[in-house]
Amino acid sequence: MNRRSFLQNVAGSLAAASLPGVHAAAEPEKQEKMIGIQVGAVSFADEGVAPVLDEFQKSASINTLFVATFTYGRGIAGRQVPGQPLPDHGSQKYDSDTFFGGSYTNINAKYYANTAFKDFRAPDLGAFDVLEQVIPEAKKRGMKTICWYEDVFHRNLPNIEKLQEVELSGNKAGTLCFNNPDYLSWLQEIAEDWSRSYEIDGIMWGSERQGALSNVLGASHGHPQPSTATCFCEFCYAKARRQGINPERAKQGFLALEKFVEASRKGVRPVDGSYVELWRLMLRYPEMLAWENLWTSSLREAQKAIYDRVKSVNPKLGVGWHIWHNNSFNPIYRAEQDLAEMAPYSDFLKVVMYQNCAGERMTDYVNSVGSTYFSDVPKQELLEFHYRVLDYGKEAGLKDLPTAGFSADYVYRETKRAKEALKDQKTKLWPGIDIDIPTAAGNSKCTPDGTKAVVLAALRGEADGVILSRKYSEMKLENLRAAGTALKEFRSA
Numbered sequence: 001m002n003r004r005s006f007l008q009n010v011a012g013s014l015a016a017a018s019l020p021g022v023h024a025a026a027e028p029e030k031q032e033k034m035i036g037i038q039v040g041a042v043s044f045a046d047e048g049v050a051p052v053l054d055e056f057q058k059s060a061s062i063n064t065l066f067v068a069t070f071t072y073g074r075g076i077a078g079r080q081v082p083g084q085p086l087p088d089h090g091s092q093k094y095d096s097d098t099f100f101g102g103s104y105t106n107i108n109a110k111y112y113a114n115t116a117f118k119d120f121r122a123p124d125l126g127a128f129d130v131l132e133q134v135i136p137e138a139k140k141r142g143m144k145t146i147c148w149y150e151d152v153f154h155r156n157l158p159n160i161e162k163l164q165e166v167e168l169s170g171n172k173a174g175t176l177c178f179n180n181p182d183y184l185s186w187l188q189e190i191a192e193d194w195s196r197s198y199e200i201d202g203i204m205w206g207s208e209r210q211g212a213l214s215n216v217l218g219a220s221h222g223h224p225q226p227s228t229a230t231c232f233c234e235f236c237y238a239k240a241r242r243q244g245i246n247p248e249r250a251k252q253g254f255l256a257l258e259k260f261v262e263a264s265r266k267g268v269r270p271v272d273g274s275y276v277e278l279w280r281l282m283l284r285y286p287e288m289l290a291w292e293n294l295w296t297s298s299l300r301e302a303q304k305a306i307y308d309r310v311k312s313v314n315p316k317l318g319v320g321w322h323i324w325h326n327n328s329f330n331p332i333y334r335a336e337q338d339l340a341e342m343a344p345y346s347d348f349l350k351v352v353m354y355q356n357c358a359g360e361r362m363t364d365y366v367n368s369v370g371s372t373y374f375s376d377v378p379k380q381e382l383l384e385f386h387y388r389v390l391d392y393g394k395e396a397g398l399k400d401l402p403t404a405g406f407s408a409d410y411v412y413r414e415t416k417r418a419k420e421a422l423k424d425q426k427t428k429l430w431p432g433i434d435i436d437i438p439t440a441a442g443n444s445k446c447t448p449d450g451t452k453a454v455v456l457a458a459l460r461g462e463a464d465g466v467i468l469s470r471k472y473s474e475m476k477l478e479n480l481r482a483a484g485t486a487l488k489e490f491r492s493a
């Protein structure tokens with residue numbers, strides 16, 4: 001082909017592509033999917049900004065970075081967690097001694113003049129400012145940058161005690177209270193700091209926590225101790241009273257529930273059975289349900305406050321939320337995630353659908369509630385009950401679940417369900433996809449075939465994009481590349 005006919009061909013195909021009904025133009029949404037990846041500052045520091053971004057583009061056509069800008073947790077920041085095999089890129093050393101967490105950007109003190117919590121710059125990487133380093137390189141490549149922060153703190157940080165929740169035991173918690181005006185304001189100030197100080201494209205925030213009812217019942221994959229359920233602080237008491245909820249009655253109810261749960265975990269069956277006992281306590285102390293809803297509605301108010309603050313700085317910035325994996329296990333928690341209700345203050349939702357680690361996590365959840373309010377139900381039956389009420393198809397039985405994980409069908413069904421809930425809303429759905437999230441030795445691990453299948457399942461379920469999770473520093477390149485293969489297959493289908 002000579003140069004002239006080559007140019008004619010190019011011009012011809014561009015013209016054809018712009019005609020309605022022609023393949024490429026008929027399905028522009030296939031080309032425009034948001035393909036995101038969560039990545040922490042340490043990956044850029046270890047491997048270099050340009051090489052990491054080039055790898056993202058080459059291996060999986062990544063167009064959006066979810067940069068862990070603030071957390072004290074190792075789930076989204078830091079290198080691979082100790083005890084898990086290091087991936088085939090990055091520093092081949094663990095950061096057990098150097099990881100601390102905090103803000104991976106410079107802190108502009110003026111935003112925090114009125115908050116008690118001021119000193120939170122992560123010491124891990126010295127003066128490295130992840131946004132300053134990454135944004136120019138991302139822009140060169142047409143990639144967007146979203147600040148990704150989460151509700152995870154240390155117990156011993158300067159002034160943190162002023163923001164902490166109070167446990168059922170009366171002790172201060174390691175977690176912070178959304179009804180504490182100081183924390184609520186800090187959550188907005190840090191979002192404003194990033195929105196004004198850097199050329200970002202948006203902000204995602206996540207809170208992997210729930211209210212006291214589910215926590216006392218042990219209704220998550222983390223086996224929480226009832227005495228540590230939150231929150232019983234003065235701000236929550238005052239807010240409850242304003243809403244006509246009696247905090248003393250709520251606390252009495254939770255203490256009675258704690259007693260029942262502790263006995264049940266030791267194998268003591270109440271005379272009328274565990275499930276009946278739960279209902280008896282809830283009927284006697286309906287304040288417990290009101291307290292649970294108070295916690296969740298306070299979380300929603302915090303999200304709305306962050307949303308409004310960012311939009312007041314720049315309405316073009318996207319703002320959305322990470323929705324905790326417990327949404328896939330605990331029906332009470334799922335009831336609290338009313339996506340349509342969240343839509344007005346959510347430009348996007350990352351609904352976690354971590355298919356591989358879901359196997360061991362669902363098993364943990366069933367073992368936990370199977371020893372509290374469902375202790376009269378054989379565990380395999382209890383698992384099947386959850387598959388039924390959560391509308392999953394054929395997933396593994398209890399014995400095989402940790403080594404099998406959940407199937408691609410789970411991701412497809414969860415995507416469909418969330419899309420249906422968000423019907424007629426502007427909110428984009430970006431399922432969180434599991435790439436090498438650590439599981440216990442001997443349990444199922446991500447594979448290229450499995451990864452490809454779940455990315456395809458999300459896209460075929462009409463997700464508006466996907467967020468590859470939890471962090472690049474724990475992902476194997478072959479699994480990241482499998483996500484890219486899925487995208488190619490989806491686009492060419």
Ligand SMILES: [Zn+2]
Nearest residue numbers: 177231233236
């Ligand atoms: Zn509180």
